[in-house]
Amino acid sequence: MSDEKKKPQEDQTTEVEATEVETAAVTEPETSSDKQEQAAEEQAEIVTDDAVTEGDKDSAVTGDVQDKPDVQKTAAANAAEPENKEKQKKPATWPGKLALLISIIALASAGYLYWLSLHQTSTAAQNNAAIEAQINTSLNDARSSLDKVVAEVNQKLGQLQSQAQTDKAETRRLNERLTKSIQQVTATQHTNRADWQLAEVEYLLRLANQRVLMEQTTDGALQLLKSADKIIKEIDDTGIYDVRKALAEDIAALEAVPKLDTEGVFLKLGALNKQVPNLRLIPISAQRKLPELLEEVTPEAIEESWTTGLQESWSKVANKLDKLVVIQHRDKPVEPLLSPQQTYYLQQNLHLMLEQAQLALLQRKQASYDASLSKAHEWVATYFEEKDGTTQSLLRGISALQEVKVTAEMPDISASLRALKSYLSYMTKLKEQGAS
Incomplete structure (x- = not known):
């Protein structure tokens, strides 16, 4: 089946090629038989190559080695057929002319397209070169401009930094003046109540110091210091922080004194x-009187002493004599009775x-x-x-x-009073400056 299908295809191919050869023979003048023979040989080689190519394709698909004799026979037939057709020299028909015209148009179109592509490629290369040169020029210009801008920015930045330092110093100076002005205004606004309260605190501190120095007491001085601290707390002024700190230390010192x-x-x-x-x-003891002691020595007592024993009697007499004679040792002169x-x-x-x-x-x-x-x-x-x-x-x-x-050893509680005096002196200077 494969051989039968191949033969019609090969016949059709051979006929088309023969037609083209005949058309070429009609269009070109027949100068000599040599040209015709040469064309026939070239056509035969083309047909043979086509047959071999078709045979190779069929052998690759089927893989049958037995098809090779048929291919050779077909190639021989195709080689002999142009010679027969050349001998016949049939006139060209209109399909051949149409095919030739189409081929010419296709070739012309292909050539034009090829020329156009070459022209476009050359034009694109020129355009690319011009664009690249323009880009390089623009980049160089941009670099130069950028360098100038960077230099200007650095210069401006240096000026701004210098100006910022100047402004910072000026701002610091203005803040100091503003703080001082606020303190002056505050001192002026709170003259009445604050002054009276601070005067009362000063009086209490003076009184506490006097109590400690003169009376050597801690209770009264401690109560005075606590009252002064309460008044300072009501004033609520951060400027008297040092005063209250010293006052707290004085209170602690008084509380440490032994009670x-x-x-x-x-x-x-x-x-x-x-x-x-x-x-x-x-x-004056009655037993120290001599009459009372002598009354106890009677004859009955003496007789009793002889009967009871001389020793016992002597003991009683000795006891009586001890009571009669009293020896007192005095280091001081004898004082008379009151x-x-x-x-x-x-x-x-x-x-x-x-x-x-x-x-x-x-x-x-x-x-x-x-x-x-x-x-x-x-x-x-x-x-x-x-x-x-x-x-x-x-x-x-x-x-x-x-x-x-x-x-007891009393502590020195004058630190709070000194701190208050220092604060009052500072406030007085502020008021004087505000008034001027």
């Missing part, structure tokens, strides 16, 4: 003072000594306090009965109170 129970010590002295009327003076009037004065002096100790306690005078209690203790121990309960209680109370320290 003295002044009221308790004062009441104890008062209680001891009330016990003075209950003291008993040293009496009269009732002198006893009254002694009690009043004791009252005075204890009251003087109370006053020294309130005034924080340690020397006066110690002297008053020492004198009272000496009088009680000298003129009143030692074994009496009231005397012993009074002596113990006085000894305990003698150990109390009524004074």
